[in-house]
Amino acid sequence: MPDQTVGTAGATVRPARRLDLDRARGIAILLVVFGHVVAQQVPPGVEWYEPIRYLLYRFHMPFFLYLSGTVVVLSGLLAKPPGRVVRGRAERLLVPFFGIGLLILAAKLIALQLVHVDNPPEGLAGGLRDLFWTTRHSPATSVWYLLVLFLCTLVAMGLRRVGVGATGLVALGVALQFLDVPPVAYLDRFASHFLFFAAGLWVAEREDGLLPAFERWQPGWWVAFAAGLALAALGWIGPRWSMVLCGLLCIPALHGAMRVAPIARWHWPLVLGSFSMAIYLFNTLAIGGTKAVLMKAGIGWTEAWFPLHVVAAMVAGVALPVLLKVLVLRRVPAVDRLTD
Template identity: 25%
Template sequence: MNRIVFLDIAKAICIILVVVGHYMPDNSPMWYVMLNKVIYTFHMPLFMFVSGYVYIATKKDISYGSFLMKKVKRLMIPYFTTSVIVITIKLLTQDFMLVEHPVTLLSFFEILYLPVAGYFLWFIWALWWMFVILPFFKTKTSRDVLFLVSILLHFIPLEVTSLFCLEQFRGMLVYFMFGIFAFENRWLYYFIVNFKWSKLVCAVLLFISMEVIYFLNMDENINIVLPFIGIWFIIEASKSISKGWGEVNKNSWLMLVSASSYIIYLFHTTFEGITKAMLHRIPFNSGLWYVFVFESITVVLMGVIIPMILHRWVLKKYKITRILFGL
């Protein structure tokens, strides 16, 4: 249970970072720009790591067809549902409200091979391809080999098409496989699962020092290891939080965020955009730092809270919405 709890906490932290990272107004002060860049050094690799870890930890012996159908229901049907909804909202509002990345009627067709409703939806395509290939690697040895191949695919410069988000799949497979590798190798498994305050301190210090070195020198070699250090940092922080709770509390706000993380990911940019458009109609002086902070907190909160409400009180309530959103 402790393992599950700290992974849920890590997922909750990560989705909050995603929502923050996707809010970057033109008038952002330097400190916010730097915060955004720090988030982008590791947040999606962390999502992939957790996905790979959970996949192998909960892997069941079912047929390939049944497994793939589960992923169609969990990933692709919600992808197309969300894409249609977002494109429709944009078409209805972009003529009189501020809409980033406007769409056309052709966008309804383009979603079959590109995440045109919102670039952030590349994550679903990339995860889909990972689940398509992983069942063919039935042994630990074969998965270790795939991990090595994923490292090569990530670091060797290759020209891969962006259609069906195959480029993102190539770049992110290594973190998904790292999650699998961490679970299947006992020495790394126990390093990740066991919590010690000294490990948290080391993770925090290493993360801060590597981020400082990266942003001072923009050293590409540091950028290679930053995602892995960020993963370790958030995992250790999540274990610290889970240890502090003692008994598992499913109604704590982090666990509620984690439970709604997929719906938050699907809809956060929509509600962020709506909130931002409404705030722009209020005569605030966004050049003032405290006004910017207020706007940022409001936009981010709406990007998290409204999808959570939508998930808990609407989408889970009806059979048709549970089907359309993979619930």
């Protein structure tokens, strides 16, 4: 995902890598790919998948927004001139947002003539409308994070310049949970996820005291996080507030786990973390293409073949974007920067 180089805010030298954040990004991107294995409906007989995906969506994207908020503070981004920040964020986030969205739409319109397509667009005009405006029906829903992160950064920067601190931003994030924002231009997702971006700002400004607590009390954080997931699974808390609860409780559990053994010694999450932006941008295309090829080969979307679809989708969703990045995108400097 964006903003991978971080360090101490205000540093006068190039910040050191924060391996805990890189590992967190690498593990979290696997959760993103798993969440995209099924675009809409599971095959009959595989009803167990949807409850798992529901619980996954209680915390995995909130955790990504938390990581992004943390990086914004540690990189000193909010202290830079506003015009420079807006231009940089627009290039970094909006160019991929529009580019990948249009690529997915075009790919689906072409593929519709040949194979089965999940979440198909209603023609070119309808697809463009749903892609950027009536986004409840977007044919490329996965791009929402890029626009929401852009909006979060701008809102946080603007409010901080008029004296609103991280605590005030967290309060705003809580207040937004009470609003019924329509699904227009992903503003509903901004309202539901700004809290976690603000939580990243809040923790980053206090990490000298908080991170040791995340590490020291790992068992307790995981018990609390598991309890939140259990409440969500039982339906005792609705979708919105279960995401607030699980999204906040996952922060000390997951971030703390990245800083203690054995995860703190794992290398593979660092590798995935370094490719997380490319995986995020291209995993849905890879998964959709893989599913179409399997079905064309006679491996149906059925209960019997579902495990093979899951394995193939996970492998393709990770490996194909990495290969694309290494073999193609790195040869084009401008595109290489956008997909780092």
